[in-house]
Each structure stands twice: as C-alpha cells, then as structure tokens.
Amino acid sequence: MEALLAKQASDYSPQMVSLDGLGMTDEADWISRAQRADAKAFESLYRLHVDRVYGLCLRMTGNVAEAEDCTQEAFIQAWNKMDKFRGDSAFGTWIHRIAVNAVLGRMRKSKRERDRIQLASDEVLSPASINDDGDLRDLSDAVNRLPEGARHVFVLYGVYGYSHEEAGNMLGIAAGTSKAQLHRARRLLAQQLEQQGFEK
C-alpha cells in the first residue's frame, strides 16, 4: 500500500491547484513539521486540503455523513503515515489517494451496502455544500445516482482529471476496466440528462 501511495507520479491537474496566496515553501514547512509530530502544522495542512479531499469523498460516496467520516479517516491515516511521505508526489495527490482508499475501505466494510446505494440513489446532494449551478447541478445529481463503480471512475476521470491508469491504480482495477466503467457512466448519464433536456 505504501508503495502504491508513493508511486503516484502526477500532481493535481492545473485546474485543481488553487494554493492562492500560499507559498509552496509554507506547505513544505508544514509537512516537515507534521512529520515531526507537530499537530498545529498538520492542522494547517488539513485546512489547506480539506475542501478538495471532502469534495472527492462526497462525490465518490454521494453521502454527506460518509464523506465526513472518510475525510476524517483520510487525515488520520495521513497523520499516522506522515513519516512515509517522501515528496515523490504532491501532498495533495498523496492524501487524495489515501482518501480514495478510505472510501473504498469503508464501502467494503459496509454490511448494508445495498441499502446505502439505494439511499444514495434517492438522495440529492445538499445545496449547502455543493455550489454547482444550473445544468451542472443536474449533472452533479445524475453522477450521484450512478452505480458505485461507474460513479467512482467518472468522478476520478471526469471531475478530477485523473487518467484511466491513475484512476485504475487508485481503485485497484485495470485501466481497461476504468474505461469500461466510464463508458457505462456516460451512457447512464446521457440517459438521465436527456430526460432533463441537458443537450438543448
């Protein structure tokens, strides 16, 4: 698992990097101090990355409570593994991978997964937490209704810009499977959105 986390070669795509007003040296300093068990420095890392991590968890789970739990789990795991972070990838990418693992682990452990999926499929993401507008709101809700596998791939590939190889690595599936899941996601989304006049 550590090797998997360390192998991540790419960083966030440019659209996702928004370290406005923050020098990268600050983050490097926080990382260094957090590796020496400085909780305040780790809190700074948390404040910097939490929105992106929570966003990923929420889009992958489609459920606010689970997204919160997975986000907390991801940061706790990151704290416990800080000494293993060597900077081969950006810290944001590293914790993204941990978050994906937290989501997958939680879903595997869930004994009521079928019920949860059914609940998620009926759930509309909270307007207070998602700031997508108009057609994007419809798309966001449609993504949330996708089956789990298709949703995970679509979120990683379509929303967060990871390649099929990267998404497959994160999800523990082959790149070809990721492509197949994306194809499925597109087909299901098109069916949903066509009914809502998304193309017009």
Place this chain on the structure above:
Amino acid sequence: MNDDERNDKLIAAASKLSTEIVPERDLWPGIAESIAQPRRPGWMPMFAQAAVVVLLIGASSGLTYFATKSQQQPIQEITPELLFERASFGGRYSLGMDYQEAHSDLAAQMEDELVRLSPEIRADVEKNLTIIRTAIRDINTALQNEPESALLQELLLSAYREELSLMQRVGGLAQHVMSRKDI
C-alpha cells in the same frame, strides 16, 4: 448530436463541477482528538510479541494434546488443493514443529471427513478454507514488510485459529451426520 459529441460534452461539463467542497461542519476536532494519542510507542510491539509467543506456545501445546489424544484415522493422501500454506508468523516467527504436525494430522482427518459431506457443504467448507488461507498468506506477506505490526500479528494468529476451528468443526459435523439414527 452523436455519441462522441455527447460524451465530449459530458466530460467537459464534468470538468467544471466543483472539486473543492466545504464540509458542512468542522471536521478537525474529531481528527485532532484521534491524533492527540501518541503514535505507536516502542514498547507495544515488544509486549505484543511476548504475548504472541505465550499464545503460540499454548496453542501449540493444545494442538499437540488434541492430535495425540484423538483417535487417529488412516491418513489419506492430501489433494493439491488442500495443501496448506506453511505455518509461519511473518518473517521473524515460525510456529513450532508440534503445531505443524498437529495441523497436518488435523488436515488429513478433515479431508477424510469431507468426503462424507454433501457436495454443497463440501464446497462451502472449501470456499471458507480458501478465504482463510488466502488471508493467512496475505497477512504473512504484509508482515514481511511490517514485522513489528502488532495488529498484523494479532490478525495472523486469529486467522490460524479460524482455520483450526473450521477444520475441527468439519470433523465434528461429519461425525454427527454419520451417527444420527433418527433420520
């Protein structure tokens, strides 16, 4: 609009979805509480190792007693699919020869009993055994990388217990089926 155009539009729209979402509540207090506990102190693995050694000695002795006390069935040849992962305990530990021998005897006895069960039950038993043995192999592999992990050591011991328990239960189940007179 053809499929390609529709797909391109979908991906383009997806890339505009928010990647950063503000949680509805501050999640930091829960994290802070968890990480406030000291990272794994050094004496814990040593304590865990000592506990594991004691448990292993007990388990090994118990199995030896069980194996020698129970009436021995003629040992049949074990089929390849029932060959067992060599009992080990990560890279540092090995279960004793007594355990190995008792394990082999129990496995042979179970194989003898298995043939008396219905194909469905036999399939279930073999499926469960495969799951447990896969877990043992995976935990052993993980222990190679993290030999100090008390959690992994505990999991491995638990997996070995599960395997032995299942083998014992299979023997009992078959004997029970064969001895019923009320059917």
